[in-house]
Each structure stands twice: as C-alpha cells, then as structure tokens.
Amino acid sequence: MTDHVPLLEDAPYVDDALYDDVLDFFRVNVAWVGAAVDCPSGVLASVTREARVLDARDYETWLTLFAPRCVYWVPRSDVVGDPRVEPSLHFDDRRRMADRVALLRTRYLHAQTPPSRTCHVISNLECRQFDDDVADVHSCLTVREERQGRTQIYFGRQFHRLEFRDEWRIRYRALLLLGRDVSHGNTTFIL
Amino acid sequence: MTIDEAIERALPASFSSRSRQYADLVTDDFRVHRSVFTDPSIFDDEMTRIFGGTWVYMLHESEIAAPNDFEVRRVGRRPVIVTRGEDGVIAALLNRCTHRGTLLCPVESRSAARFQCAYHGWTFTNTGKLVGITYPDGYRESFDVGGHDLFQLPRVECYRGFVFGSLNPEVEPVTDWLGPARPTFDWLVDRFAKVRMLKAATLEYRGNWKFQNDNNGDMYHVPFTHKSTVAMSEARGYRKAFDHFRNDRGPMVVRNFGNGHKMIDQRPGIQSTWVSARPLPGREAYADLLQDRVGEAEALRYLELIGQSGVNLVIYPNLQFRGDRCLYVYEPIEVDRTRVHTYVALLVDGPREVNALRMRHAEDFVSLGNPDDMEIFERTQEALSTAPEIEWVDVSRGWGTEREWQEPEGALTGNVADETGIRSGYEQWRKLMSGGDVSDLRPAGIAPDRAAPVGP
Numbered sequence: 326m327t328d329h330v331p332l333l334e335d336a337p338y339v340d341d342a343l344y345d346d347v348l349d350f351f352r353v354n355v356a357w358v359g360a361a362v363d364c365p366s367g368v369l370a371s372v373t374r375e376a377r378v379l380d381a382r383d384y385e386t387w388l389t390l391f392a393p394r395c396v397y398w399v400p401r402s403d404v405v406g407d408p409r410v411e412p413s414l415h416f417d418d419r420r421r422m423a424d425r426v427a428l429l430r431t432r433y434l435h436a437q438t439p440p441s442r443t444c445h446v447i448s449n450l451e452c453r454q455f456d457d458d459v460a461d462v463h464s465c466l467t468v469r470e471e472r473q474g475r476t477q478i479y480f481g482r483q484f485h486r487l488e489f490r491d492e493w494r495i496r497y498r499a500l501l502l503l504g505r506d507v508s509h510g511n512t513t514f515i516l
Numbered sequence: 517m518t519i520d521e522a523i524e525r526a527l528p529a530s531f532s533s534r535s536r537q538y539a540d541l542v543t544d545d546f547r548v549h550r551s552v553f554t555d556p557s558i559f560d561d562e563m564t565r566i567f568g569g570t571w572v573y574m575l576h577e578s579e580i581a582a583p584n585d586f587e588v589r590r591v592g593r594r595p596v597i598v599t600r601g602e603d604g605v606i607a608a609l610l611n612r613c614t615h616r617g618t619l620l621c622p623v624e625s626r627s628a629a630r631f632q633c634a635y636h637g638w639t640f641t642n643t644g645k646l647v648g649i650t651y652p653d654g655y656r657e658s659f660d661v662g663g664h665d666l667f668q669l670p671r672v673e674c675y676r677g678f679v680f681g682s683l684n685p686e687v688e689p690v691t692d693w694l695g696p697a698r699p700t701f702d703w704l705v706d707r708f709a710k711v712r713m714l715k716a717a718t719l720e721y722r723g724n725w726k727f728q729n730d731n732n733g734d735m736y737h738v739p740f741t742h743k744s745t746v747a748m749s750e751a752r753g754y755r756k757a758f759d760h761f762r763n764d765r766g767p768m769v770v771r772n773f774g775n776g777h778k779m780i781d782q783r784p785g786i787q788s789t790w791v792s793a794r795p796l797p798g799r800e801a802y803a804d805l806l807q808d809r810v811g812e813a814e815a816l817r818y819l820e821l822i823g824q825s826g827v828n829l830v831i832y833p834n835l836q837f838r839g840d841r842c843l844y845v846y847e848p849i850e851v852d853r854t855r856v857h858t859y860v861a862l863l864v865d866g867p868r869e870v871n872a873l874r875m876r877h878a879e880d881f882v883s884l885g886n887p888d889d890m891e892i893f894e895r896t897q898e899a900l901s902t903a904p905e906i907e908w909v910d911v912s913r914g915w916g917t918e919r920e921w922q923e924p925e926g927a928l929t930g931n932v933a934d935e936t937g938i939r940s941g942y943e944q945w946r947k948l949m950s951g952g953d954v955s956d957l958r959p960a961g962i963a964p965d966r967a968a969p970v971g972p
Contacts (some may be wrong), residue, residue: 344872401717409872411718412860412879417799420878427751428884433743436887490529508720509857513887 337396339418344409347396347447351499353403354453361451361463368460369450370491372485376466379515386427387515389402389417392494394450395419395440399500414505425515434513441472441514449482458489459496466500469516479504479516539950542942544661546912547937550900551908552945553724559851564947565575566833567592570775571693573835573845574598574608576713576859577677580623580869584642587625591681596622596669598679599642602629608669608681609644615664644668646727652906653701695775696926700829706841708821711861716878719856719886725848725891726941727834728856731842731889732828732836733770733778735761736913741892745885756794760783760785766953771937772928776832776944778937782824785932789823789839792920796876803867810867821863823874830937832944842878843956858882911942 349490366384378387391397399414408416417425426436445488446467455462461484468479481502487493538561541549543785549560572591577597578672586599588611595611596781597620602928604829613620613633620631620640630647632639639648644666651656670685675902685724687693721728731737738758740745749757760782761768765783793799807815821840829837836844841861848854860878900909923929930936 337795337798337800339798340805344798385660402715408867408875410862410873410875412714414717414877414879415883416879417798420795424748424752424884425795428744428748431744431747431751434888435741435744435891438891439938506715508718510720511887511890512883 337418338419339396343394343396347499348397348407349441350461350486350497351398351452351484352401354463354499355405355501357453359453360464361453362455362457364452364460364462366453368455368493370464371487371495372450372462373447375485375495376447376500379445380443382429382440382514383501384429385516388423388426390495391419392488392496393419393441393490393492395422395495397422397500398497399502399505401505403506406503411412415500429513429515430439433472436511436513439471439473443471453484455492460487460493461485462487464485466516470514471489472511477510478508481505481513481516534941535922539946540945541949543956546911546915546939546942547908548695548942550904550907550909552900552916553726553897554851556851558949559724559916561949563848564683566945567848568834568946569948570684570687571671571673571680571682571690572833573831574679574703576711576841577606577679578712578861578864579673580606581712584627584629585625586621586628586642588621588623591669591683592685592848595619596681597631598659598681601641601643601747605672606672606679607643608672609640609642610669611702612667614646614666616791618716630690637869640666672684676702677711686869693775694777695774695830696771696923697775697779697829697831698779699925700779700838701831702825704827704837704840706947707825707861708861708866711841711842712862712864713841713859713861716858716860716884718858719890720849720880721854721856721893722852723854723890723897724851725854726945727893727896727921728832728844728846728854728889729833729836729941730911730938732830733779733780733891733941734770734839734935735770735782736764736933736935737889741888742885744888744910745881748884750793755792755897757794760792761932764931766932768932770928770934771923771934772930772940772943774926774928774940774943776830776941777894778830778832779939780828780932780937781826781930782828782932783826786824786826788820790819790827793823794880796873796880798872798876802873806867806869808825808912817866818870820874821866821870822877832941839877840874842874852901854893856886911938915939 375390397417401412401414447464449465451463454465464483466483470477473485480501483500486493486497488496541552546686580600583600583602583604586597589596589598597609597611599607601836613618616635618633618635620633630639630641637650640646643708646661646664669681669683669689671682673690675690738761746757769781803968825839834846837862843859845857860874914930914936920936921929921930
C-alpha cells in the first residue's frame with residue numbers, strides 16, 4: 326500500500342463514516358465472548374511494543390505505531406454510547422495525539438515535571454479475528470505509575486484494531502478503564 | 517503572630533470564639549492565612565458554614581428530567597439524593613436512613629418512586645416520607661413514625677434549569693443571592709435554549725477546594741501555569757494559544773459580583789470563540805457539513821457555541837461556567853483533597869455537527885491544560901502545609917490601585933490579571949465563616965465539628 330496519508334501529517338479525517346466504524350469496532354469487541362483465533366506472533370507483538378515504547382517515553386515512535394487514520398479512544402461512561410453525543414476521557418485523532426506528544430515535549434509541562442515512570446503491563450492477549458491485513462486484539466492493561474514518590478495504578482481492558490501496511494499498525498485503540506466513570510488524577514503520561 | 521499562636525488559633529475552641537478568629541484569617545489588606553487551606557478543623561466548619569450556610573449547586577434539571585428520576589450528589593460532603601417527584605417537584609434528601617444511619621441509595625442515578633434501605637428494609641418515598649417500617653408490631657404505640665421521614669434540605673430552588681440547595685432555611689432567594697452576577701448567568705443560558713447536561717471527566721487533586729475556585733477567576737496565572745499549552749501550539753504551528761491575553765493591559769476585565777461570585781470577561785478580547793477554539797477532531801468535516809446544510813451565516817452562529825464563550829463565571833462556592841454550559845463543579849473531599857466534576861451540555865434539537873464538536877471540546881483542555889493547574893495546586897498545598905514560618909498568602913493584586921472601579925450595576929471591576937475576583941471569594945468566606953447564626957443547622961447539644969443534621 327503506497328497511497329496512504331503520510332504518517333506524521335495531520336490531514337483531518339474524522340467524520341461520520343469514521344465515527345460509525347469506530348463505534349462498530351467497539352461494539353463488536355466489547356460483546357465478544359467467543360474463542361480466540363490463531364494469528365502470527367507479529368500481530369500480538371504490536372500491542373506489547375506499544376507498551377514498551379510508552380514506558381520508554383518515546384512518544385515520536387509511539388505515533389509511528391499507528392495507521393494514518395487512527396483513533397485513540399478512552400470512553401468515560403459505564404454504558405458506552407456514540408461519542409458524537411457523549412463526552413469521553415480521550416477521543417483522539419492523529420492530530421490530537423500529536424498535540425499530546427508535542428505537549429509532553431515542551432519544557433513547560435508542570436504536570437510532567439518531573440516525568441512519570443510507568444510500567445505498562447499487557448496480559449490476557451487474545452486475537453478475536455484475523456485475516457491477511459486486519460486483526461482485532463484484546464488485552465488487559467495494568468499501568469503502574471511512579472512520580473514524586475507516589476504510585477498510581479490504572480487497570481483496563483483494551484481492544485486494538487491492527488491493519489497491515491508495510492507492517493502491522495494500530496488503526497483503533499479503545500481502552501475501557503475500570504475507573505472510567507470515577508475521578509482520576511494526573512494522567513498526562515499516556516495510558 | 518507567632519507560630520504557637522497560629523497553632524493555638526487553629527485549635528477548636530468554643531464556636532463563637534472561633535467565629536471571631538475566622539474574621540482574622542482574611543485581613544483587610546487581603547492576605548489569607550495558610551490555615552484556611554491546611555487546617556482540617558477549619559475545613560469541617562466550612563462544610564457547615566459555607567456548604568451548609570449558602571446555596572450549593574446540585575445539578576441541572578435535565579439530569580432528572582422525568583418524574584421519579586433521581587441523582588446522587590454531595591452538598592459539601594453531605595450525601596444527598598436529588599429527586600423529582602411524581603408531581604415534578606424537585607427535592608433534596610439526605611442520603612441517610614433515619615433508622616440506623618445507613619447510606620440509603622448507593623447508585624448514582626436511576627428512576628425510583630421509593631427508596632428501601634438495604635439494612636432493615638425501611639421504605640421512603642422520593643419526597644422523603646417514611647411509608648414502610650418492616651415488622652411494625654415491634655414498635656411501641658407512641659413511636660413517632662413521622663419524625664423519621666428523611667431529612668430534607670429546607671431550601672431547593674431551580675434558576676433557569678440550575679438546581680441549588682441549601683441547609684440554611686433563612687438563605688436569601690437565589691435571584692437575590694446571584695445579585696449582579698445574574699445578567700451574565702442569563703447571557704450564558706440565553707445562548708441556547710434547551711440543553712441536556714452530560715457528565716464528562718472527573719478530575720481529582722491533592723489540594724484544597726478553594727484553589728480551583730480561585731483559579732477559575734484568575735487570568736494572572738495563564739501565561740505561566742499554561743506555558744506548556746502556549747509552547748505546544750507554537751510547536752504545532754497553530755494559532756497562538758491565549759493570543760488575546762499577552763499581558764495585563766487590554767480590554768478584558770475581571771469582576772467581583774459580591775457573595776463570592778466572580779467572572780473573567782474575555783469577550784472584549786476574543787473576536788470569535790469558534791476561530792480561537794483549538795483544532796478538534798472532526799472540526800473540518802463537521803463545519804463543512806453544517807455550512808452545506810444551513811448556509812454560512814447560520815453555521816457560524818451555531819459554531820460560536822463551540823469554545824469557551826469568552827466568559828468564565830464562578831458562582832460561589834462550587835460552580836463554574838466555562839463556555840456554553842460546560843461546567844466545573846467542585847467537590848471538597850478533605851482539606852487537601854478535591855474533585856472537579858466536569859459537564860458538557862448537549863444542545864437538544866441543536867445541529868448534530870455542533871454537538872459532535874462540543875463533545876470533543878469538552879475533552880480538550882481538561883486533559884491537555886488542567887493537569888498543569890492541578891500540579892500547581894498540589895505544589896501549593898505541599899508548601900503551605902509544611903512551611904509554617906510564612907503564614908500568609910497574598911490576594912491583593914489590583915486592590916488600592918486605580919485599576920479597580922465600581923460599576924453602576926453593582927460589580928467591582930478590575931484589570932483582567934488582577935485578583936479582584938478572587939477577593940470576592942475571600943470576602944464571602946470571611947462573612948460566612950465568622951458571621952451569621954448557623955446554630956439552626958443542627959440540633960442543640962451536638963458538637964459543631966461533626967454534626968450532621970437529622971430529621972426535623
């Protein structure tokens with residue numbers, strides 16, 4: 326595939342078709358109770374690589390793990406509905422993801438001065454569906470964060486829709502935090 | 517004052533002598549004593565004298581739109597069930613069973629005509645009436661059933677959809693209490709008629725609740741606390757963040773409305789809230805869709821409902837408008853712990869494109885900007901709590917200068933970066949904490965610190 330939008334360019338792409346597709350992706354995955362399917366190890370490794378890259382605070386590389394028209398979604402409500410009529414904790418397109426990275430790279434982000442150290446632990450990795458160029462992967466995420474002598478722990482279940490373009494890239498990532506509808510502290514490091 | 521005297525001062529004495537001491541904790545030249553932010557016993561008194569003594573925002577009427585809807589909220593720390601009765605009337609009931617004191621309703625929201633306590637099965641209507649005692653034969657004939665109705669907040673008022681409650685039966689009507697803040701309140705509500713209020717993110721920080729209240733009337737901190745937002749916008753090649761605020765000279769103002777209310781008025785500095793809104797996911801597609809559908813002029817009118825509206829209005833003690841019914845509601849948890857509940861209003865019958873963008877706007881600064889504020893609040897709490905040698909913080913900027921003037925409509929107006937608005941909060945703090953008889957908020961004989969009102 327060569328006709329895709331350059332990886333780091335911010336051509337806007339969020340429209341009704343994208344919302345519909347993200348919502349469909351979420352609903353199918355959140356309802357899944359079937360048996361996992363086999364997939365190449367490279368598919369599952371894309372999810373653990375993301376965790377590794379975030380722990381290294383290599384946010385520029387993190388952006389390259391995503392497909393051009395990607396979404397990073399952290400819903401807020403207990404019963405997740407259409408993000409067009411419901412606020413989320415994060416509903417990021419590539420532009421807003423890149424904003425987040427730019428913010429983390431300024432020298433003035435007090436909320437990350439000093440920066441957090443994190444350990445993103447991925448477990449319960451399973452592939453829901455796989456064909457030659459698309460795969461849905463489920464995992465449980467535990468993020469332990471240490472900052473200024475304080476520890477915070479976040480738990481959640483996440484779904485990745487991966488697509489193959491020269492390598493496996495993340496088209497959608499949805500993170501369903503256990504504490505999505507209660508208060509949270511400083512999460513300026515990326516969950 | 518020596519440190520020993522300061523400690524002595526913060527210790528619980530009799531109620532009335534503490535009242536006199538509270539008046540001294542905010543000085544006439546607008547210094548505020550550190551104990552106001554750090555002393556747990558002062559915090560406990562705030563929960564009665566401020567969060568029990570005046571109006572507290574509870575919810576928007578759209579959150580309990582249908583008969584028998586309810587929401588569980590807090591008035592200060594007191595757990596409250598805000599109900600809409602079968603007849604549509606809104607009531608606020610203390611969420612505490614009158615039998616053995618159990619939290620009556622553990623779920624956040626639902627619809628129910630009655631509440632049954634999970635402990636021994638006492639049942640109350642959503643107007644607070646005790647209608648069912650299980651195995652009633654066990655009670656003596658003289659047992660006062662009516663005296664065990666749920667405690668009801670004596671005052672509940674809905675002003676233009678915003679529902680306030682008070683434990684103080686003598687509190688003035690909401691319209692009087694809003695005073696000169698009312699036209700700005702109306703201006704915000706008039707921008708779109710019908711809304712449905714939605715819960716968005718809830719933030720939590722380890723600091724006193726007044727830091728967030730002060731901060732929402734503070735433009736002075738913006739270039740410093742939010743330097744990361746400015747630098748990010750530059751790095752990304754966007755329009756300069758806060759480009760309407762370069763220094764403290766300009767057409768924008770802050771206002772002290774009295775009763776603790778305040779505002780930052782950015783309208784004179786902002787040409788278009790839509791143009792100055794940060795790039796949101798879907799911005800281009802939905803603006804185009806809307807223009808195609810309703811035409812350019814009409815589209816722009818709607819798009820102006822996305823963004824900050826140019827008004828930051830703080831209604832003391834716990835409500836802030838940031839934009840068109842995007843709200844911050846402050847919940848004090850402990851002297852050094854606060855939750856900030858954020859809300860965004862869905863425009864009912866409004867263009868779907870505008871709503872899709874309003875949802876994304878509600879997530880933007882909350883996750884990209886507010887963490888810097890909260891970090892500063894935590895640093896402030898840390899130093900105020902641990903460095904007793906320096907007793908005072910200063911909120912006098914602008915006071916005693918020619919930058920501050922009294923407007924005929926009743927507001928005291930100052931330069932946008934002055935602490936004129938913040939002083940409104942501390943004037944009200946001093947008034948509520950030191951003045952007024954609040955003894956009717958609790959039955960006689962219960963120590964003021966931990967008293968919770970019980971049934972009438």
